[in-house]
Amino acid sequence: MNNTTRAALAAILISTGVGASPDDWPLHGGDHANTRFATLSQINRDNVDDLELVWQHDNGRKASFQATPIVHGDRMYLSTPYNDVVALDATSGEQLWRYRHETTTDKFCCGPSSRGVAVAGNRVFLGTIDARLIALDADTGEVIWDVQPSNTRPDAAEAVAAITGNPHFKGGKVVGATGLSFNMAPQVVDGKVFVGTSGAGYGLHVETDEQGQQQLSVIGIAGGDKGLRGFLAAFDADTGKELWRWHTVNEADWAGDFAATTPGGTPLKRDIDAERAAMAEHGGAWRVGGGSIWQAPAVDRELGLLYVGTGNPSPQIDGQSRPGDNRHTSSIVALDIDTGELAWAFQQVPHDQWGYEAASPPVLFDAEIDGKPRKLLAQAGKTGWLYLLDRTSGELVKRSDPFVPQENLFAPPTEDGTRVTPAILGGASWSPAARHPARGLIYVQGIHKPATYFIKPLEAGPDSPWESYGYFRFTDEPDWGNVSAIDPITGKLIWQRRFDQPMVGGLLATAGDLVFTGEGNGAFHALDAETGTTLWTHQAEYGVNAPAVTYRVDGRQYLAVAAGGNGLFGFPTGDRLLVFALPD
Structure with a gap:
């Protein structure tokens, strides 16, 4: 079978849901x-x-480069x-x-990063x-269809003036703001x-100079009505029709039960009486309730x-104008594929x-617990725990030991x-985890980077509805990262394994008993899946802050990773x- 035929067959298998070649x-x-x-093992720990x-x-x-390459046959899409x-x-x-994208705005909420494309049939799908x-046509790169769901960008000018005039942020440069984007790689099925x-x-996101150093502060502004509602949508692959x-959020269950603890029983340190009293004024906060999907x-x-x-x-950080549990934010949700229910x-x-978003993607697997088969889901949280759920019901089965230090967890900003x-x-940021089925382990990248959280009052008036704002500043203490092997x-x-810098980008596990991970300093490592020992390192010029992939063409296994920091x-x-590959 030649490579063109293999690529066509792989596309058909993916589009019909049968599955692609293991290559x-x-x-x-x-x-x-x-x-x-x-399942490839030509490259192994030996x-x-x-x-x-x-x-x-x-x-x-040259910008933050987070994409996962997609490989069908002898062709890669990036x-x-x-x-x-x-x-x-x-x-x-x-x-x-090459498809060259022309953007319709120069204001992006979350930077220029794209986490990748999806490929099915003869089409490449891109969220922008x-x-x-x-x-796009997979053979030529020509645009087949281009759709934009309803999108708004709240006018933040008034809030910008109120914030950057504050002594803490005077002279600050706004480098990010609210507005809907598609940074995630699309998913395709049926x-x-x-x-x-x-x-x-x-x-x-406000950048200021403090004692000669650039500081990034992420600010949430309470009051007003300038937020957005996150959503996940399904589109027809042939036509682009929604x-x-x-x-993510809606009126029916926005307030929730005013939970005093997390599902794992950790106290949340909330002033629930004050939140209930604020419902009369802020019960409609769900209309701008957030809930991005990463x-x-x-x-x-x-x-x-x-x-x-x-x-x-x-608004983020400052929760005074959004009383209640704010369901279904910072959550794992299960939706019907056909209806979205x-x-x-x-x-x-x-x-x-x-x-503490659920930013790292969920991982599915089946296993026995107490002698009974279970359909399970694991997710590495920004809280520093790996969560294990029953994916048929959403029941919490287990919360792992912390994989990063937890101090003053859930203490409110002051x-x-x-x-x-x-x-x-985090905890674990957007970085994808990896699972080794033979070892029963899930590998997670962790971050230790403490911050101080503040809430400051703002003078409200008829022309300025802002009540207060919250922000964080990273501390000047040492930060670091790690890779953890966890039995879920x-x-x-x-x-x-501890590393000098916070770990972000993602992981790859292989049947060669290897785990691949990268660092922001450009080091790209192969770790022993059993012990975590470093077996090989390549030093790149730019940060390796994307997940690696592996594939095989004409009997040769390759390893690919984006190095763009x-x-x-x-x-x-x-x-x-x-x-990379082994010598011929």
């Missing part, structure tokens, strides 16, 4: 379960030290920052075509930072394309459900004031400042895709 990397998470596990760079591709867009798409020969890096969903919005939480839309859903075709994590409520929701953090860790970056059934940490973390940004 390919056909979906963002590797499979619909988001396991990021490859020979990985022989890996060498066989080709690289520079895309010309999105760049600012949403260009390139098709490459997967064995040589030769560019076959200006909130468009585009279908002729439907699924994509969710980021940027729904009303807030500003089939259904599920909004990563591709996992799919259980047998149950007919999608599983997706949701973002924090709006909510099957169940598990809210990790009711009334979230710390940015005027004088409250130090918290994990802080707004017992919740125990099997091993941990992450501007939010201060890691060196670039435009390079690196591809």
Whole structure:
């Protein structure tokens, strides 16, 4: 079978849901379960030290580069920052075509990053930072259709003036604000394309100079009505027609039960009496309630459900004008594939004031617990726990031991400042976890970067409805990251490796008993899946802050990863895709 035939067959198998060749990397998470596990073992722990760079591709867009390459047959599809798409020969890096994206706005909520494309049939699907969903011809890169769901960008000028005039932010530059974008890689199943919005939480990113150092503060402004509602929507893969839309927040269950603890029993330290009293004035906060969606859903075709994590409520940090639990923000939810109807929701953090979004994508697997088979879902939380749920019901089965330090967890922001860790970056950020089925382990990237949370009053008036604002500042204490191997059934940490910088980007596990991970300093590592020992390292020029993939063409296994850094973390940004293999 030649490579053209293999690519065509793989596309048919994916579009019909039968599954692609094990040689390919056909979906963002590797499979619909988001396991990021490859059955290939030509590269293994006995020979990985022989890996060498066989080709690289520079895309010309030097910015935070987070994309997962998609590989069908001998062809690779890759999105760049600012949403260009390139098709490459997967064995040589030769560019076959390039789609150049023209944005409709220069105001992006969440930076220029794209986490990748989806491919099904003869189409490449791309969600864009200006909130468009585009279908391209997989052979030519020509646009087949281009749709933009309803999108608004709240006018933040008044709030900007109020905030940047404050002594804490005087002279600050607003580098990010509210507005819907599609940063996630789309998911495709049964002729439907699924994509969710980021940027729904009303807030500003303000950069200031403090004692000669740049400081990033994320600010939430209470009062007013300038937020957005996040949503996940399904589109017809042939036509681009919107089939259904599920909004993260709605009036019916926005307030919830005013939970005093998390589902795991940890106190939330809420002033519930004050929240109940505020419902009369702020009961309609759900209309601008936030709940972004950052990563591709996992799919259980047998149950007919999608599983997706949701973002924090709006406004972020300052929860005074959004009383109640703010369901279904900072949650894992299960939705009917055909209708978008909510099957169940598990809210990790009711009334979230710390940015503890369910950002890392859910991972699905089956296992026995107490001798009984269970359909399970695991998700690495920004709270620092790995959550294990029954995916048929949403029941919490287990919460792991913490994989990062937890101090002053769920303490509310104050005027004088409250130090918290994990802080707004996590825990685990958007980085995808990986699961090794033979070992029964889930591998998670962790972040230790404490921050101090503040709430400050604002003078309200008829022309300025803002009541207060919350913000965080990172502390000047040392930060670091780690990779943890966790048994999700017992919740125990099997091993941990600590690294000098916060870990963000994602992981890959393989049948060669390897786990691949990168660092912001450009180090790209192969770890022993059993022990965490470093077996091989490549030093890249830019930060390796994207998840690696592996694939095989003509009997040769390749390993590919984007090396383009992450501007939010201060890691060196670039435009390079690196591809490795064993010597011929």
